[in-house]
Amino acid sequence: MSRYxxxxxxxxxxxxxxxxxxxxxxxxxAAGGLAAAAAPGAFAAALTAVPSAYKVDAKLTSKEDVTxxxxxYEFGTGKEDPxxxxxxxxxxxxxxxxGGLVAKPQVIDIETIMRDYTMEERVYRxxxxxxxxxxxxxxxxxxxxxxxxxxxxxxxKYVAFETLVRPEEMQGQAGIFQALDWPYVEGLRxxxxxxxxxxxxxxxxxxxxxxxxxxxxxxxxxxxxxFKGIKSIVKIxxxxxxxxxxxxxxxxxxxxxxxxVNPAVDHPRWSQATERRIGEADGLFGGARxxxxxxxxxxxxxxxxxxxxxxxxxx
Ligand SMILES: Nc1nc2c(c(=O)[nH]1)N[C@H]1C(S)=C(S)[C@@H](COP(=O)(O)O)O[C@H]1N2
Ligand SMILES: [Mo]
Numbered sequence: 001m002s003r004y005x006x007x008x009x010x011x012x013x014x015x016x017x018x019x020x021x022x023x024x025x026x027x028x029x030a031a032g033g034l035a036a037a038a039a040p041g042a043f044a045a046a047l048t049a050v051p052s053a054y055k056v057d058a059k060l061t062s063k064e065d066v067t068x069x070x071x072x073y074e075f076g077t078g079k080e081d082p083x084x085x086x087x088x089x090x091x092x093x094x095x096x097x098x099g100g101l102v103a104k105p106q107v108i109d110i111e112t113i114m115r116d117y118t119m120e121e122r123v124y125r126x127x128x129x130x131x132x133x134x135x136x137x138x139x140x141x142x143x144x145x146x147x148x149x150x151x152x153x154x155x156x157k158y159v160a161f162e163t164l165v166r167p168e169e170m171q172g173q174a175g176i177f178q179a180l181d182w183p184y185v186e187g188l189r190x191x192x193x194x195x196x197x198x199x200x201x202x203x204x205x206x207x208x209x210x211x212x213x214x215x216x217x218x219x220x221x222x223x224x225x226x227f228k229g230i231k232s233i234v235k236i237x238x239x240x241x242x243x244x245x246x247x248x249x250x251x252x253x254x255x256x257x258x259x260x261v262n263p264a265v266d267h268p269r270w271s272q273a274t275e276r277r278i279g280e281a282d283g284l285f286g287g288a289r290x291x292x293x294x295x296x297x298x299x300x301x302x303x304x305x306x307x308x309x310x311x312x313x314x315x
Contacts, residue, residue: 052120061134082212100237103151128226139203160243162235186230187243261296
């Protein structure tokens, strides 16, 4: 099993840091961004998020539930394993290698992202393929802001994401029983990744992202099933071909590449018509059941991305 190796991009290809910072700072000041320009180096300050237009008319899932009921197989397959075991992960230093079909490949330091990207707070409905859901106040920024930095080429059609491989700190990657092939991988079509709802999250509930939720940076795509939200990202690659995704590779008949939340297309082993809101007034079946909405309630925003596609085929 291979470890994560430091990126191999020539330093001449990396934008000089000073220029990069200054440009970002000017842009952020021009836009009236409060967060990014303030107190460089002050890590907590970077999480002072600008309020965003993205809100949900529903009760927030408690921070306790958001941070103790998780899926993160690198730390075990049980819902409580990530909160128990993810403390061993070192999230500094941390870099993200962004390359592939781009004009300006870069190795971006997480500190640069925390300092220079304008973070917004966004309350999103989240819906797992296992038919439970949460409402989570994320902090993050649109992926398109990062894609702009590397300038995707015209031939780029998809964005591939990769999680860290580090068995010394991720106990689910060590030992004889391996639940998945590592690294965990995911992908989006480029136009999906560029949609303003799709963000890279660095925090939740006004704080730095807890390890079990995918620190230091993870994908959040609220109109798709939770498994698309790949955690602890170390690599982003622009590609021409549809990239592999972990659950699709494991069982293609159950988990598609698109994975758009769709109450009309059942998982082969269970219905997707309703969902259980974690933590809400436990009823007869252990949690408040609510109807699942097409595209998880974001149809007005994203349905046009799939115009003309047969969603029973591209599930
Ligand atoms: N690297 C990695 N990312 C992952 C997973 C995983 O096992 N490994 N699980 C996915 C699944 S199935 C879900 S539902 C969400 C859960 O995110 P949360 O624990 O922050 O709610 O993370 C997704 N991202
Ligand atoms: Mo999931």
